[in-house]
Amino acid sequence: MDSEVCVLLSGGLDSYVAFRLAQRRHGAENIVGMFVNYGQPYSAKELQAMNSLHLFESQDSEVIYAKANWCADALAGIPTPEKQEIPGRNLLLALYGSLRASEVWISALENEVGGPNTVPDKRPEFFMQTSALLSSILKCLRPTTLVTTPFGQLTKTEVVRLGAMLGISKHDLLNTVSCFDGTVAKPCGVCMACHKRWVAFINNGIDTTSHYLADPCSEKNLYYKKTIPEMKKQVSEGLGRFTPKRIIETHMALLSRGYSLFEWPDHERFTSYPRLYSADELVLLANEGHSFKVL
DSSP states (O other): OOEEEEEEEOSSHHHHHHHHHHHHHHOGGGEEEEEEESOOTTHHHHHHHHHHTTOTTOSSSEEEEEEOGGGHHHHTTOOOSSOOOOTTHHHHHHHHHHTTEEEEEOOOOHHHHHOTTOOGGGSHHHHHHHHHHHHHHTTTTOSOOEEEOTTTTOOHHHHHHHHHHTTOOHHHHHHSOOOSOTTSSSOOSOSHHHHHHHHHHHTTTOOOGGGSSSOTTOTTOHHHHHHHHHHHHHHHHSOSSSOHHHHHHHHHHHHTTTOOSSOGGGHHHHHTSOOOOOHHHHHHHHHHSSTTOOO
16 A cells, blocks of 8 residues: 655665654655665665664564665666766666655755756756646556655754754764765765765754864865865856855855855845744744745
8 A cells, every 4th residue: 555655765864854744744654765776876865764763673663674686787886976976876766766656755965956967857947847747657656756855945954953843863963974985984075975964964953073073174175175166156246056055055054164155245245145944943944844946
């Protein structure tokens, strides 16, 4: 029998908070979680996080381990810290999830959904077109199938804040994993995922710098050296690949190190940027049900 929502799990921060949000919103008995092993090079890290969070032992919601690692050769060991797009991954996940629930959650964030250079399978049209396709081919199971993201309007900073508001402990939030490097046991600190995670936690008063092999906010870090000048240029010139909320959350994190994306002449530009949701606003939006979705 169909569950109401299938949440695709990775052991990561976003998908774990999404799972707890779905349980709160729909009732744990109506939720199924699914971890898909498609041959990702960091699957051992992800499974360790899933086990640390006791997700496979959940008594409240069914959590499934699904194997699709026949994809490993085709994906050629990506993503890596240097190459971070996984072609077709979310289409694969959507298909697997749609066989268990009428609604499938894939946790893409605001900058991933709305950024001008976001990968194809996180764009709004991906969610709309995949929903239409699966609704058509799964008519024998149900009238419609919806593929969406619960966090289409949220930054990772706001996801951490929402997790705390949902009652997730700091210990569990920190036991999630976000790193593209499968060759080392600890988070590398060099990849985009590590940098965004550092930003999200420091903005919520949790300094995770010591958790990484390399400092995610070091000028020696290749991702930092590439991204921060790009953001500064976008602030100055007004055009670039980052959403305003992504710039603001990064700016907030850099202030903890005494850096700023905004020079004094840009102060008026800074005040025109959107603010992040407060904790109270996140609780209200979480209870409303539809507010975070891209569809």
